[in-house]
């Protein structure tokens with residue numbers, strides 16, 4: 001379960017939105033050796049997500065899939081951010097908030113005023129344009145899509161989606177992070193639905209056509 005040994009260039013990862021997707025991404029990142037700072041607008045959401053993830057690790061330790069020491073070490077890597085400004089030390093922030101363009105643009109614009117200029121801003125959007133989200137930023141070269149699937153720990157693929165202005169080194173670093181988090185990475189173009197959703201839709205269409 002530990003991916004500590006796989007090289008990646010990030011130390012601290014921020015999660016904004018700790019619902020179904022955010023907590024899964026947080027779990028994998030902590031297992032990959034990153035410190036994970038979690039923020040959610042909803043009161044109590046971070047505590048709930050942290051308890052959920054710790055529960056998974058405890059059960060894994062009970063089943064001897066990981067050691068008790070690993071479960072504790074992973075748990076220590078989860079840190080609550082009381083407000084957005086607390087994400088300042090993050091090397092990368094992954095947003096998993098509601099699927100609304102204006103909300104994501106507003107968030108990324110706010111984050112730019114908080115994190116270092118070399119920090120990466122990643123979106124887990126499944127249908128919005130990464131380029132459109134990045135348009136809200138002064139530095140769109142650090143904005144990228146990092147699209148996990150539900151449930152995150154079990155769906156072992158993540159799409160890496162550069163926008164029109166994303167820097168190549170950002171794409172490479174996020175790709176390496178996806179691998180370090182134990183997932184197969186697929187480079188996808190910034191089109192609605194990206195790559196895997198198209199593949200799933202085509203598969204679904206073919207299999208239902210056959211059964212008709």
Ligand SMILES: NC(=O)c1ccc[n+]([C@@H]2O[C@H](COP(=O)([O-])OP(=O)(O)OC[C@H]3O[C@@H](n4cnc5c(N)ncnc54)[C@H](O)[C@@H]3O)[C@@H](O)[C@H]2O)c1
Pocket residue numbers: 016017018019020021022039040041042045095096097098099100103107124125126127147148149150
């Ligand atoms: N659920 C899926 O199957 C799935 C799969 C892939 C991608 N996605 C994408 O991931 C993102 C999150 O989806 P989810 O299913 O985890 O949603 P969710 O509703 O489970 O969680 C969203 C969380 O974001 C919080 N939030 C909302 N606005 C916020 C803001 N402005 N700042 C901070 N926190 C905020 C909410 O309080 C909530 O806890 C969406 O963009 C969605 O399209 C979802």
